[in-house]
Amino acid sequence: MEQSEIKVNHIETKSVMTKSNTPLGGYSLNPYVGCPHACKYCYASFMKRFTGHSEPWGTFMDVKHWPTIKVPKKYAGQKIVIGTVTDGYNPLEETYKNTRKLLEELKDSGGDIVICTKSDLVLRDLDLLKEMNQKCRLTISWSINTLDEEFKNDMDDAASIERRLSAMKEVYDAGIRTICFISPVFPGITDIEAIFKRAKDQCDLIWLENLNLRGGFKADIMNYIAEKYPDLVPLYDEIYNKKNRSYFEDLEKKAEKMAKKYDCRFVDNVTPYERVSKGHPTIVNYFYHEEVRGTENSGQRRKNKEHE
Numbered sequence: 001m002e003q004s005e006i007k008v009n010h011i012e013t014k015s016v017m018t019k020s021n022t023p024l025g026g027y028s029l030n031p032y033v034g035c036p037h038a039c040k041y042c043y044a045s046f047m048k049r050f051t052g053h054s055e056p057w058g059t060f061m062d063v064k065h066w067p068t069i070k071v072p073k074k075y076a077g078q079k080i081v082i083g084t085v086t087d088g089y090n091p092l093e094e095t096y097k098n099t100r101k102l103l104e105e106l107k108d109s110g111g112d113i114v115i116c117t118k119s120d121l122v123l124r125d126l127d128l129l130k131e132m133n134q135k136c137r138l139t140i141s142w143s144i145n146t147l148d149e150e151f152k153n154d155m156d157d158a159a160s161i162e163r164r165l166s167a168m169k170e171v172y173d174a175g176i177r178t179i180c181f182i183s184p185v186f187p188g189i190t191d192i193e194a195i196f197k198r199a200k201d202q203c204d205l206i207w208l209e210n211l212n213l214r215g216g217f218k219a220d221i222m223n224y225i226a227e228k229y230p231d232l233v234p235l236y237d238e239i240y241n242k243k244n245r246s247y248f249e250d251l252e253k254k255a256e257k258m259a260k261k262y263d264c265r266f267v268d269n270v271t272p273y274e275r276v277s278k279g280h281p282t283i284v285n286y287f288y289h290e291e292v293r294g295t296e297n298s299g300q301r302r303k304n305k306e307h308e
């Protein structure tokens, strides 16, 4: 969808800091409501219910206006995730610069800040991000679940995979910690080792998350698979109708083997903070992460697993 076709509103909010209920805890910051990237599998589309929008997801955006964060230092050491139900670097950020404003307000906070995006617009703010990286713990994550631009184009209106990878490299080379978020992993389509090989020299972490089909978009995805990947229909039926987890359990084992093969750490549900040596990103298993919410953020594998 063209930028000019997005319906834009302006809204006043009391605060831009929202206590998070994601596994990462801390705060979620979303400088916009809605997201023009319009990913077909977007779980954030449930936001429509709470924000009075009846338009299709991806066709509207509310630009938030919030009172300036007065005491940013009170967030020192706190986890702050920017872009949990929008992409702060969506194309309209070029015009409204809300994410840049937010970063300016937080740059001396000392927060533990993670920016999630599917864009290379982040490069516009590289100078500011480098400055922030001196005073905060800063990480930038790009979601990449395919190297196939055609599949990507079927799934979202965000930047091409090549542009995401090239932005990741530039940010990594600038000394900022980066994540390649392989999410959502589409069974039979997402090749995690191919993506790993492409990204391993330019990221510190690889996160793996399964495709979770719930709500209104389940039927859309199932129809898409039937149309474009008919051979995968039985597999999707097994996983998403019959709730058979063996595909992702096997994939978890494959990911663990891959970690050994490339001499990488393999951990559950954590965000370890060290920068790692080039080519050996830590691989973080987030499969079915909603079930491990609240578990100890220890950098270890979960207890009671057969591979321990």
Ligand code: SF4
Residues within 6 Å of the ligand: 035, 036, 037, 038, 039, 041, 042, 043, 044, 045, 084, 085, 086, 087, 118, 156, 158
């Ligand atoms: S980029 Fe994220 S928030 Fe935006 S539509 Fe895609 S999944 Fe949803």
